Amino acid sequence: MSENGREAIRVEHVAKSFGAVTALVDVSMHLKQGEVLGLIGDNGAGKSTLVKILSGYIRPDRGKIFVNGEEVSIRTVDQARALGIDTVYQDLALVPTLSVYHNMFLKREEVRGWGPFRWLNNREMRARARRAIDDIGIGTLRSVESEVATLSGGQRQAIAIARSVHTGASILLLDEPLAAMGAKEGEIIIDLIRDLKAQGKSMIVVAHNFIHIVAVCDRVNLLQHGRITFDKLTKETSADELTEIVAAEYRASRRASAAR
Amino acid sequence: MALEGSQATAAAERRAGLGWRVARAFVQRREASILVIAAGLFAYFGLSYSAFPTHDAIQTMGDFAAPVALITAGEVMLLICGEIDLAVGRVFALSPIIMYLASAPAPDGAGLPIWIGALFGLLTALAVGLVNGFITTVLRVPAFITTLGMLFFLNGINLKATNSFQVLTPGTHAFNVVTGEYVPHLLFNAEFYWAVGAVIVVQFILTRTRWGLHTIATGGNPVGAAEAGVDIRMIKIGNFMLANLLAGFAGILDSVRITSILPLQGGPDIMFQAVAAAVIGGTALLGGAGTVVGGFIGVAVLAILNIGFTIAGVSALYFDLIIGLAILASMIANVQVARLKNLGRLQ
Numbered sequence: 377m378s379e380n381g382r383e384a385i386r387v388e389h390v391a392k393s394f395g396a397v398t399a400l401v402d403v404s405m406h407l408k409q410g411e412v413l414g415l416i417g418d419n420g421a422g423k424s425t426l427v428k429i430l431s432g433y434i435r436p437d438r439g440k441i442f443v444n445g446e447e448v449s450i451r452t453v454d455q456a457r458a459l460g461i462d463t464v465y466q467d468l469a470l471v472p473t474l475s476v477y478h479n480m481f482l483k484r485e486e487v488r489g490w491g492p493f494r495w496l497n498n499r500e501m502r503a504r505a506r507r508a509i510d511d512i513g514i515g516t517l518r519s520v521e522s523e524v525a526t527l528s529g530g531q532r533q534a535i536a537i538a539r540s541v542h543t544g545a546s547i548l549l550l551d552e553p554l555a556a557m558g559a560k561e562g563e564i565i566i567d568l569i570r571d572l573k574a575q576g577k578s579m580i581v582v583a584h585n586f587i588h589i590v591a592v593c594d595r596v597n598l599l600q601h602g603r604i605t606f607d608k609l610t611k612e613t614s615a616d617e618l619t620e621i622v623a624a625e626y627r628a629s630r631r632a633s634a635a636r
Numbered sequence: 637m638a639l640e641g642s643q644a645t646a647a648a649e650r651r652a653g654l655g656w657r658v659a660r661a662f663v664q665r666r667e668a669s670i671l672v673i674a675a676g677l678f679a680y681f682g683l684s685y686s687a688f689p690t691h692d693a694i695q696t697m698g699d700f701a702a703p704v705a706l707i708t709a710g711e712v713m714l715l716i717c718g719e720i721d722l723a724v725g726r727v728f729a730l731s732p733i734i735m736y737l738a739s740a741p742a743p744d745g746a747g748l749p750i751w752i753g754a755l756f757g758l759l760t761a762l763a764v765g766l767v768n769g770f771i772t773t774v775l776r777v778p779a780f781i782t783t784l785g786m787l788f789f790l791n792g793i794n795l796k797a798t799n800s801f802q803v804l805t806p807g808t809h810a811f812n813v814v815t816g817e818y819v820p821h822l823l824f825n826a827e828f829y830w831a832v833g834a835v836i837v838v839q840f841i842l843t844r845t846r847w848g849l850h851t852i853a854t855g856g857n858p859v860g861a862a863e864a865g866v867d868i869r870m871i872k873i874g875n876f877m878l879a880n881l882l883a884g885f886a887g888i889l890d891s892v893r894i895t896s897i898l899p900l901q902g903g904p905d906i907m908f909q910a911v912a913a914a915v916i917g918g919t920a921l922l923g924g925a926g927t928v929v930g931g932f933i934g935v936a937v938l939a940i941l942n943i944g945f946t947i948a949g950v951s952a953l954y955f956d957l958i959i960g961l962a963i964l965a966s967m968i969a970n971v972q973v974a975r976l977k978n979l980g981r982l983q
Binding site for chain 1: 840844845846849850852853855856857859860861862863864865866924925
């Protein structure tokens with residue numbers, strides 16, 4: 377399957393149900409190394425479920441996952457990170473009552489000490505968090521000691537992205553990175569994704585805005601009713617075509633439910 | 637990005653007067669405001685009643701505060717990670733009973749060395765915490781219900797194990813000195829110093845270790861913490877075990893101090909005092925925020941009110957009345973501070 381070794385992720389026949397609800401019926405897809413893949417689909421199509429399976433947050437019922445050509449079993453978030461996969465969740469997964477730098481190092485804290493007696497190295501984490509935020513060139517954040525509860529939606533989005541980038545992950549999963557953004561903030565995120573691509577990161581970007589998808593992605597996959605139904609290079613399609621496909625599906629489902 | 641947010645905050649800051657800044661400093665450091673209240677109460681009773689600032693009265697406050705402070709330290713950790721344990725007051729009675737059954741001379745007990753008996757008492761407390769945590773996180777019963785059931789269940793165990801009788805605490809001289817007996821020339825009994833030590837250690841765990849950070853994350857945003865890789869079940873179960881360990885430890889120390897073991901000792905009273913102290917000390921009942929030191933100062937407020945009212949000859953009715961108002965005022969302050977933070981008016 378990945379004989380050329382140039383695939384960052386390959387998913388084969390993955391399925392996932394939550395009780396009576398089937399989120400993913402049979403998903404097969406791949407992400408090439410250094411590629412930005414746009415993942416689109418209606419609400420409830422299973423986009424977030426697919427992202428959470430790859431991030432180790434939920435486990436698939438069946439199917440195979442390959443990372444950099446090797447079959448893997450991703451059972452926890454820590455295992456996904458060890459494979460170089462990091463995620464910006466749609467809900468951002470930030471803790472409002474913790475400081476920016478503690479959020480950025482959550483579950484990956486810097487510690488000092490010996491054996492079981494280890495305490496947080498807050499100075500190191502503060503300095504590295506500050507550098508990471510400055511590095512990705514977003515942010516007018518006054519202090520990394522601010523509680524996340526005090527930040528704006530755009531600042532939180534920036535922190536969430538900085539968190540997933542700063543520890544050197546090679547594969548990024550961005551679930552709706554533009555959802556909470558105004559037009560101007562959205563442009564900054566688009567630029568950031570381009571920068572990350574230039575650094576050689578592989579990315580899956582979930583988004584609703586097809587203009588953004590066409591602007592930033594190399595290829596687009598459409599997830600419909602738990603299956604990938606469309607796979608095209610962005611240069612061979614357009615925002616209009618994507619809109620038309622999704623609208624056609626919407627009309628078909630309207631007709632189906634009207635006929636019922 | 638998001639320049640507007642921080643600019644607005646900076647502008648609000650320039651507009652802010654001295655009063656606003658002082659108010660902000662106090663809500664940021666909840667321990668500071670509750671410490672001022674504690675000092676004010678102490679000064680009031682001390683100036684009003686000559687029997688209040690005396691060796692005996694202060695020692696009595698220490699006796700009241702020590703077991704409550706130990707239980708509060710554990711309850712604060714549980715509340716911060718979004719759970720509560722209503723049964724810790726029963727473990728407070730259970731651990732000394734287990735120690736009695738293990739170490740009292742035959743035929744009442746098994747005649748084991750008292751240190752071994754105390755160890756069994758603490759292990760039992762840990763086991764209760766493990767069961768509470770398992771039922772709450774794995775079987776998904778709300779902690780309020782889990783521990784309400786445990787509160788009744790353990791009371792039954794305590795009454796059955798002692799046949800509802802009071803017994804004398806077994807022990808040796810060395811054990812008693814270490815655990816809770818009065819030592820001449822020391823203001824407080826050993827239990828009080830154990831409580832202070834526990835508060836320092838648990839506060840360190842909360843603010844300076846990964847466990848503490850994950851405890852705050854688990855209560856502050858359970859879904860987000862889990863998405864970031866925190867094992868929120870393990871954090872919750874661990875804090876249930878810590879809270880019960882501290883409650884069992886407090887029970888053993890207190891049984892040495894009062895030299896007897898009673899099946900109805902502690903109970904819901906001491907548990908509610910601990911929860912009240914935690915809340916007065918700034919711990920959010922909804923999780924995600926709080927300090928152990930704040931809880932300890934909350935205990936000091938309860939101790940000062942309790943002993944102060946007794947010396948002043950005020951009816952116990954007023955004690956509950958004041959505590960009730962203090963809890964309501966603290967909760968209103970907590971909720972409103974969180975609201976202002978979310979509006980970006982406080983940083």
